[in-house]
Amino acid sequence: MAQCNDVGERQLIRRISEILGGIVNDDCAVVDAGDRFMVATTDMLHRKSDFPDIMTPWQIGWMTVAANLSDVAAMGAEPSGVLIAAGIPQDTDLYFIDEMFSGFGECANIYGTKVLGGDLDSTDELTLTGCAFGFVEKDLILRRSGARPGDLLCTTGALGAAGAGLLAWKQGDLKNEFVENLLEPHPRLKEGRALAQSRSVTAMMDNSDGLALSLSDLAEVSGVGFVVTEEALPIAEGIEEMVGHLEAVDLVLRAGGDFGLVFTVKPDMMEAAKKACDLTVVGRVVEEGIWIESKGERRRLEPKGYEHTIVSCEGKNNITARLAE
Amino acid sequence: MAQCNDVGERQLIRRISEILGGIVNDDCAVVDAGDRFMVATTDMLHRKSDFPDIMTPWQIGWMTVAANLSDVAAMGAEPSGVLIAAGIPQDTDLYFIDEMFSGFGECANIYGTKVLGGDLDSTDELTLTGCAFGFVEKDLILRRSGARPGDLLCTTGALGAAGAGLLAWKQGDLKNEFVENLLEPHPRLKEGRALAQSRSVTAMMDNSDGLALSLSDLAEVSGVGFVVTEEALPIAEGIEEMVGHLEAVDLVLRAGGDFGLVFTVKPDMMEAAKKACDLTVVGRVVEEGIWIESKGERRRLEPKGYEHTIVSCEGKNNITARLAE
Numbered sequence: 239m240a241q242c243n244d245v246g247e248r249q250l251i252r253r254i255s256e257i258l259g260g261i262v263n264d265d266c267a268v269v270d271a272g273d274r275f276m277v278a279t280t281d282m283l284h285r286k287s288d289f290p291d292i293m294t295p296w297q298i299g300w301m302t303v304a305a306n307l308s309d310v311a312a313m314g315a316e317p318s319g320v321l322i323a324a325g326i327p328q329d330t331d332l333y334f335i336d337e338m339f340s341g342f343g344e345c346a347n348i349y350g351t352k353v354l355g356g357d358l359d360s361t362d363e364l365t366l367t368g369c370a371f372g373f374v375e376k377d378l379i380l381r382r383s384g385a386r387p388g389d390l391l392c393t394t395g396a397l398g399a400a401g402a403g404l405l406a407w408k409q410g411d412l413k414n415e416f417v418e419n420l421l422e423p424h425p426r427l428k429e430g431r432a433l434a435q436s437r438s439v440t441a442m443m444d445n446s447d448g449l450a451l452s453l454s455d456l457a458e459v460s461g462v463g464f465v466v467t468e469e470a471l472p473i474a475e476g477i478e479e480m481v482g483h484l485e486a487v488d489l490v491l492r493a494g495g496d497f498g499l500v501f502t503v504k505p506d507m508m509e510a511a512k513k514a515c516d517l518t519v520v521g522r523v524v525e526e527g528i529w530i531e532s533k534g535e536r537r538r539l540e541p542k543g544y545e546h547t548i549v550s551c552e553g554k555n556n557i558t559a560r561l562a563e
Numbered sequence: 564m565a566q567c568n569d570v571g572e573r574q575l576i577r578r579i580s581e582i583l584g585g586i587v588n589d590d591c592a593v594v595d596a597g598d599r600f601m602v603a604t605t606d607m608l609h610r611k612s613d614f615p616d617i618m619t620p621w622q623i624g625w626m627t628v629a630a631n632l633s634d635v636a637a638m639g640a641e642p643s644g645v646l647i648a649a650g651i652p653q654d655t656d657l658y659f660i661d662e663m664f665s666g667f668g669e670c671a672n673i674y675g676t677k678v679l680g681g682d683l684d685s686t687d688e689l690t691l692t693g694c695a696f697g698f699v700e701k702d703l704i705l706r707r708s709g710a711r712p713g714d715l716l717c718t719t720g721a722l723g724a725a726g727a728g729l730l731a732w733k734q735g736d737l738k739n740e741f742v743e744n745l746l747e748p749h750p751r752l753k754e755g756r757a758l759a760q761s762r763s764v765t766a767m768m769d770n771s772d773g774l775a776l777s778l779s780d781l782a783e784v785s786g787v788g789f790v791v792t793e794e795a796l797p798i799a800e801g802i803e804e805m806v807g808h809l810e811a812v813d814l815v816l817r818a819g820g821d822f823g824l825v826f827t828v829k830p831d832m833m834e835a836a837k838k839a840c841d842l843t844v845v846g847r848v849v850e851e852g853i854w855i856e857s858k859g860e861r862r863r864l865e866p867k868g869y870e871h872t873i874v875s876c877e878g879k880n881n882i883t884a885r886l887a888e
Contacts, residue, residue, distance in 0.1 A: 242660065243653040247683055250660070257664045258678045267679035269643050271596050271698070278603070280694050282648035282684040318594050323607035323692045328568040335567065335575070339582045353583050354592035357692075358572055359607040367648045367682075367692035369605050373596070 263459050264382050265312035265443055266372075275379050278371040279309035285364040290421075292412055295334045297421045298366070299341020305446065306370035307349050308425035308497045312444040314380040314434025315372035317351040317427065322368055325361030342368075349427050378434040380501070385441035385460035389502040391521040392511065394429045396474035397449065398486060401493025405481065415476065423497040430499055432514035438507030447494040447543045453528050454541030456500065466521040466539060468532035491530075492543045588784050589707050590637035590768055591696075600704050603696040604634035610689040615746075617737055620659045622746045623691070624666020630771065631695035632674055633750035633822045637769040639705040639759025640697035642676040642752060647693055650686030667693075674752050703759040705826070710766035710785035714827035716846040717836065719754045721799035722774065723811060726818025730806065740801065748822040755824055757839035763832030772819045772868045778853050779866030781825065791846040791864060793857035816855075817868045 242250060255261040262268070266277035283289065283305065289298050303320055310317045322342055326335070339353075346353050351372075359365075403420030406412075426444070433439045441460050445452045453464050468487060477486040502523055503511045511517060521531075530539045567575060580586040587593070591602035608614065608630065614623050628645055635642045647667055651660070664678075671678050676697075684690075728745030731737075751769070758764045766785050770777045774796075778789050793812060802811040827848055828836045836842060846856075853864045 240657045241653070242651055242655045242657065242685075245657070250683060253657070254660070254664050254683075257661060258668045261678075261680050264680075267644055267646060269679070269696070271601065272599065273597060276596065276601060276643075276696070278644065278646060278679070278694070278696060280605075280646040280648045280680075280692065281682050282650050282686075282690070282692060284650065284684065284686055284690075286687075287685065318601075319592055319603065321592060321603060321605040321694060323605045323694075325607050325609065325690060326567055328566070330567045332565045332567065332570070332578070335579070336582060339579050343583045353586075354594070354603070355586050355589075355605075357606050358575060358579075359609065360567075360612065361607075361609055361688065361690065362611075363687060365607070365609075365650060365686065365690050367605065367607060367694075369603070369646060369648075369692075369694040371594070371601070371603060371696065 263455065265309040266315070268379065271373060273376070274373045275376055276371060276373055277310060277313045277315045278369065279306055280367060280369040281305045281309070282365065282367040284366070289364070290407060292407060293421055295337035296341040299338040300345045300422055302366045302368045303342050303345035304423045304425050304497065306368035307345070307427060308444045308446060310370050310372040311425045311427040311430035312380065312442055312499060313374055314378050314430050314442070315374035316431060317349060317370055317372040319351055319354040320346045320368060320370045322353055322356035322366065323359065324356065325359040325365035327362060327364060328360055349425065374434065378437070380434050380439055380442040382441055382443050382456050382459040385456060385462050385502040385523050387462055387523050387525050388505065389440050389523040390505055390508060390519050391464055391466065391523060392501050392503055392517045392519050393445065393472065394426050394499045394515055394517055396472045397496055397498060398477050398490040398493065399474040400495030401489035402474065402477045402480060404493060404495065405489070420495050423495060425497055426499045429515040433499070433501060433511060436510040436514040438503050438511040438514070440502045440504060442499055442501035445496050445498045445500045448492045449500065450491045450539055450541055451543035452500045453539065457528055463524040463526040464521055464528050465524050465536070466530045468530055470518065470520045472518040472520070491539065494543060588780065590634040591640070593704065596698060599698045599700055601696060601698055602635060602638045602640045603694065604631055605692060605694040606630045606634070607690065607692040609691070614689070615732060617732060618746055620662035621666040624663040625670040625747055627691045627693045628667050628670035629748045629750050629822065631693035632670070632752060633769045633771060635695050635697040636750045636752040636755035637705070637767055637824060638699055639703050639755050639767065640699035641756060642674060642695055642697040644676055644679040645671045645693060645695045647678055647681035647691065648684065649681065650684040650690035652687060652689060653685055674750065699759065703762070705759050705764055705767040707766055707768050707781050707784040710781060710787050710827040710848050712787055712848050712850050713830065714765050714848040715830055715833060715844050716789055716791065716848060717826050717828055717842045717844050718770065718797065719751050719824045719840055719842055721797045722821055722823060723802050723815040723818065724799040725820030726814035727799065727802045727805060729818060729820065730814070745820050748820060750822055751824045754840040758824070758826060758836060761835040761839040763828050763836040763839070765827045765829055767824055767826035770821050770823045770825045773817045774825065775816045775864050775866055776868035777825045778864065782853055788849040788851040789846055789853050790849050790861070791855045793855055795843065795845045797843040797845070816864065819868060
């Protein structure tokens with residue numbers, strides 16, 4: 239019988255969705271909570287795949303909470319709590335515990351919420367599962383499904399910094415300015431909330447797996463296509479100097495960890511969106527296909543980026559897969 | 564510096580609670596959701612400690628969801644969704660995946676809720692983190708903190724069956740009637756909800772770690788003590804025949820996995836509680852200390868039971884710890 243490593247992560251998710259009677263493909267699950275929606279998400283991270291050796295325990299804690307809060311941001315919701323299930327090796331120093339839990343707590347606090355509880359488990363490999371939830375007004379919730387041809391494709395902030403940090407780290411350049419972008423990502427809660435309140439956005443998701451995969455997901459759920467304008471991509475300052483233009487574009491498209499927001503805006507609402515946050519128009523929604531355009535030439539943008547290496551061969555099951563796949 | 568295995572799980576939790584600025588000791592975290600409370604819980608389970616080899620993948624799925632829903636039951640809440648973060652070894656058969664996810668889904672469905680989503684990860688050891696949430700009217704929520712001296716101590720259903728199942732399994736008696744109690748636990752959602760609606764209960768928690776540890780937690784949070792009447796314990800039928808009276812009592816007190824509810828009732832509200840569900844009065848709330856009384860003699864009930872073996876030495880890090888500690 240076939241095994242998990244014979245199929246891709248997204249194929250596996252489709253199979254599981256069928257068994258469970260249909261899973262809505264969104265950054266968070268959505269539950270009716272009376273006059274608002276409650277949104278909830280979970281993310282499992284573990285030592286080998288998600289926490290490079292250079293990460294401090296505080297950063298491990300920070301990243302776990304940040305990854306979960308990023309999903310709450312992508313729904314336009316206000317976070318109202320985080321739970322942490324922590325599988326910890328028995329020989330872990332208490333210093334490590336103190337620092338890691340400080341990281342959990344400080345990331346939650348800075349974004350106006352709190353670690354409310356969780357579960358402790360004893361595992362061979364450090365394994366952390368966060369769960370974050372929040373609330374959003376029913377008419378403001380942002381999903382992946384609302385993009386329509388003619389809408390403008392936008393992103394928050396600069397792109398590629400986390401990927402550049404990963405590259406620098408792999409090359410042993412730990413003092414590189416981008417390494418911090420990789421290790422201490424910032425969920426875009428303020429931006430997500432302001433965009434929801436602007437009522438200008440038709441679809442949104444977070445960009446944790448790189449732009450190419452994000453657009454593939456957004457296209458599938460919305461039933462549309464995209465054209466990205468290469469010259470419009472907001473490549474983080476300094477990356478082109480570091481790796482050249484082509485590789486910089488590749489980092490933006492394929493490398494994960496940026497945790498920006500990718501969203502579509504009705505053209506006549508662009509002013510409202512711009513007032514909500516610092517954004518860049520990087521392309522537009524079309525009927526079908528995902529394309530990247532440069533100097534009038536258009537090529538297909540393959541949906542490749544970071545997938546958890548349930549799909550991959552031995553040895554790729556670590557953070558380098560963010561670049562390699 | 565000290566390591567995790569130098570301190571007990573409950574001591575570690577106290578340390579972490581301080582770092583996080585105080586964690587309320589309850590089965591679920593509680594969040595204001597307007598006219599109701601939202602409750603949320605998370606539980607991590609993994610191959611070595613929580614899933615004996617005899618478990619089918621369907622049972623692994625069932626148990627993961629059941630353990631989480633049991634915490635929702637203990638708050639008097641109605642479940643409204645489950646998330647699953649699944650860390651799956653790459654060489655896992657798709658048959659295993661199908662069965663396990665059917666187990667997740669069917670357990671949720673039977674209790675009136677649904678697996679809404681989650682996360683897939685690739686790990687060396689099968690590691691499953693569930694997260695369940697629900698809602699409860701603000702004046703009906705049940706916490707661990709409300710027990711007062713004079714209240715009656717009660718439990719739902721019979722006790723010790725999961726422990727007897729574990730014992731039988733360890734002795735190679737896989738056809739033993741109790742093994743199913745261990746492998747397919749039933750969260751008491753109907754009972755928890757009916758007890759909440761009866762307004763007769765002053766404090767409640769689930770009994771997943773054995774009665775002795777549950778009472779220790781309840782006593783600490785409520786600031787009270789308990790006297791348990793040994794003769795009143797509702798030992799599941801057949802256990803005394805199987806292992807004798809003394810060992811049967813020990814299973815009830817120390818072995819986890821029963822997933823019943825332990826709660827306290829105001830004496831003048833006993834009729835209302837009895838109408839809500841099938842219960843047994845097993846003792847009473849006193850000012851301090853946790854005691855077990857038999858034929859007029861009273862001895863201290865030590866707070867021992869199943870703790871995750873972050874506390875324990877090598878080799879105990881598996882499900883036997885439920886009995887051994």
